Amino acid sequence: MEIKVIQADDDQKKPKPADESQLGFGSIFTDHMFLMEYEAGRGWFDARIEPYRELSIDPAAMALHYGQEIFEGLKAYRGQDDSIYLFRARDNIIRMNHSAARLCMPEVDVDFVMDAMKKLILLDKDWIPRTEGTSLYVRPTMLATEPHLGVRPANNYLFFIILSSVGAYYKEGLNPVKIWVEDKYVRAAIGGTGEAKTAGNYAASLLAAEEAKEKGFTQVLWLDAAERKYVEEVGTMNMFFVINDEVITAPLTGSILPGITRDSVIQILKGWGWKVSERSLTIDEVIGAAKEGSLKEAFGTGTAAVISPVGQITYKGEDHVVAGGKMGELSQKLYDEIVGLQYAEREDTRGWVERIG
Numbered sequence: 001m002e003i004k005v006i007q008a009d010d011d012q013k014k015p016k017p018a019d020e021s022q023l024g025f026g027s028i029f030t031d032h033m034f035l036m037e038y039e040a041g042r043g044w045f046d047a048r049i050e051p052y053r054e055l056s057i058d059p060a061a062m063a064l065h066y067g068q069e070i071f072e073g074l075k076a077y078r079g080q081d082d083s084i085y086l087f088r089a090r091d092n093i094i095r096m097n098h099s100a101a102r103l104c105m106p107e108v109d110v111d112f113v114m115d116a117m118k119k120l121i122l123l124d125k126d127w128i129p130r131t132e133g134t135s136l137y138v139r140p141t142m143l144a145t146e147p148h149l150g151v152r153p154a155n156n157y158l159f160f161i162i163l164s165s166v167g168a169y170y171k172e173g174l175n176p177v178k179i180w181v182e183d184k185y186v187r188a189a190i191g192g193t194g195e196a197k198t199a200g201n202y203a204a205s206l207l208a209a210e211e212a213k214e215k216g217f218t219q220v221l222w223l224d225a226a227e228r229k230y231v232e233e234v235g236t237m238n239m240f241f242v243i244n245d246e247v248i249t250a251p252l253t254g255s256i257l258p259g260i261t262r263d264s265v266i267q268i269l270k271g272w273g274w275k276v277s278e279r280s281l282t283i284d285e286v287i288g289a290a291k292e293g294s295l296k297e298a299f300g301t302g303t304a305a306v307i308s309p310v311g312q313i314t315y316k317g318e319d320h321v322v323a324g325g326k327m328g329e330l331s332q333k334l335y336d337e338i339v340g341l342q343y344a345e346r347e348d349t350r351g352w353v354e355r356i357g
């Protein structure tokens, strides 16, 4: 399928952010977007890059009623040589197809979407910021557009990619975040949609996150839905705990997102000779380790957040300071390695980094 390109006129182009240190996350969008449509029996068609614009959508579109919506998040980085790099982008599109299968939505052709994404990023490459810690966040999205109110998978879909110039996800930047262990609400149960990147998982997390925010916490640490006993993820990040010399993260049992940064961290740590365990970890083990001083570090991983150190965990009203409330040595080393790879400043021995222009 050919990709038609309609470039924005000069008067349609928006001013670029003047101060890159004030970018924050997710509110500045570039001049163009990619779109294509799907119809059952016909497949994907009408692929095009157009000036960024509002969508026109039927109020009966099935995504608005029954939640058939999936998305991805990845980043394009500007290296010191001004080249543009992607990090494991293909893995994001493959993961999107897994989300699509779970939500009864059509899969996309991975090579075709990679090609479309690169064309779009290169067209808007002047939006990729230069300051350290900034990047261009890429948001591929798919939603059901068929106007119909019966509950069943839709026959029509829209796939689009938008781009956003971003800085740090959390206002704390690399300063440790405070985490509230949630033992009332749950995010996802095994057998549900927790491992798919779909809007409903995020909607389900909002009330707990708002209540935690009111109490002064940055994020909620979810426990398993059945017993409220095992640590799962943070909603915008997968979680890692360093207890003595073991690095532990929750296994992929279906209720947590299979994070690409999570997988990168596991592979890097194993390469450095660390013992990494993907195993069930009870909140009691975490709190016990914090009390006896064997919880050396805790950190979250995600595309948006990269590596986010945890400085405090609060469970059942008790605060537990982690790593003296500072960024731990391993968290810092991992951050430096991942960011070094993403900006092509460190040697990539795994084929994760692709220069696209």
Ligand code: COI
Residues within 6 Å of the ligand: 072, 073, 074, 235, 236, 237, 302, 303, 304, 305
């Ligand atoms: C990401 O890390 O890319 C995410 O999608 C998390 C969040 C911004 C929804």
